[in-house]
Amino acid sequence: MVNYKDLGLVNTREMFAKAVKGGYAIPAFNFNTMEQMQAIVMAAVETKSPVIMQVSKGARNYANGTILRNLAKGAVEYAKELGCPNPQIVLHLDHGDSFELCKDCIDNGFSSVMIDGSSLPYEENIKLTKKVVEYAHKYDVTVEAELGVLAGVEDEVSAAESHYTKPEEVVDFATRTGCDSLAISIGTSHGAHKFTPEQCTLVNGVLVPPPLAFDVLHAIEKKLPGFPIVLHGSSSVPQEEVETINKYGGKLDAAIGIPEEQLREASKSAVCKINIDSDSRLAMTAAIRKYLAENPSHFDPRQYLKPARENMKKMYIHKIVNVLGSDNKL
Numbered sequence: 667m668v669n670y671k672d673l674g675l676v677n678t679r680e681m682f683a684k685a686v687k688g689g690y691a692i693p694a695f696n697f698n699t700m701e702q703m704q705a706i707v708m709a710a711v712e713t714k715s716p717v718i719m720q721v722s723k724g725a726r727n728y729a730n731g732t733i734l735r736n737l738a739k740g741a742v743e744y745a746k747e748l749g750c751p752n753p754q755i756v757l758h759l760d761h762g763d764s765f766e767l768c769k770d771c772i773d774n775g776f777s778s779v780m781i782d783g784s785s786l787p788y789e790e791n792i793k794l795t796k797k798v799v800e801y802a803h804k805y806d807v808t809v810e811a812e813l814g815v816l817a818g819v820e821d822e823v824s825a826a827e828s829h830y831t832k833p834e835e836v837v838d839f840a841t842r843t844g845c846d847s848l849a850i851s852i853g854t855s856h857g858a859h860k861f862t863p864e865q866c867t868l869v870n871g872v873l874v875p876p877p878l879a880f881d882v883l884h885a886i887e888k889k890l891p892g893f894p895i896v897l898h899g900s901s902s903v904p905q906e907e908v909e910t911i912n913k914y915g916g917k918l919d920a921a922i923g924i925p926e927e928q929l930r931e932a933s934k935s936a937v938c939k940i941n942i943d944s945d946s947r948l949a950m951t952a953a954i955r956k957y958l959a960e961n962p963s964h965f966d967p968r969q970y971l972k973p974a975r976e977n978m979k980k981m982y983i984h985k986i987v988n989v990l991g992s993d994n995k996l
């Protein structure tokens with residue numbers, strides 16, 4: 667048993683309470699590699715922002731859970747070395763799909779877990795979530811649950827169609843499960859292809875996707891005042907990164923994300939955690955493709971991973987300062 671407190675990590679309780687009150691959102695960045703971890707920590711330290719480093723089941727399969735936990739421990743030490751004496755870093759399991767996986771993470775240094783029972787019938791979702799909450803709270807680990815279904819593909823999570831969260835269910839669900847935060851579905855989706863061009867409107871040559879269902883968000887806020895709400899699938903898919911990828915040999919067709927103005931708007935509400943994964947993948951891939959195309963004789967991974975890390979850091983800082991508003995909140 668490794669308790670997260672011994673690693674210098676924190677759970678989400680206090681930071682969410684402050685974020686809901688303060689009208690901003692905490693960034694939840696997925697990571698699989700050392701370079702992503704370094705970029706996340708550098709960005710959080712430079713902007714004095716709390717941060718959630720999250721690991722999906724796919725990340726655990728790719729990098730190994732023990733290595734990721736030690737990277738998170740290293741992240742805390744690294745933040746201190748960079749001049750941040752009391753960093754607020756959460757190690758979170760993204761889309762836990764069973765009690766056993768959540769328990770394994772809780773037992774191995776995670777400070778927060780998500781149990782995603784959103785594909786189950788309502789009563790089964792409650793039963794599973796409650797079981798995880800009861801175990802997690804024994805160790806002061808916070809739990810994110812999900813109601814409603816997001817479309818799209820993310821690692822091993824996929825759904826063809828989205829179903830908005832039903833505001834009439836949220837009080838019953840939150841009360842009976844005891845969850846600490848709730849991921850809802852209001853039109854965001856997983857992956858870099860969130861919308862087809864047919865779903866978008868062409869404004870000044872740019873494809874603008876349909877707006878998020880703010881009416882559903884506000885109805886949920888009314889039912890659960892002050893309760894922390896989470897948005898998944900909230901990458902914006904910056905078109906300049908998509909263009910760079912395509913310019914240097916990539917082939918990404920019609921990759922469309924959530925406009926940042928809408929995420930900024932959502933951050934001011936009870937939404938206090940916004941998940942961003944695809945934007946980091948795009949920033950990394952764009953920088954690597956460009957570097958290798960321009961320097962065909964180079965083969966030292968450090969040469970192309972350095973600009974990749976820089977590009978991710980730039981993106982993380984932009985999100986923190988210009989979209990989520992979590993800078994200077996330590």
Ligand SMILES: [Zn+2]
Pocket residue numbers: 761820856898899941
């Ligand atoms: Zn997700």
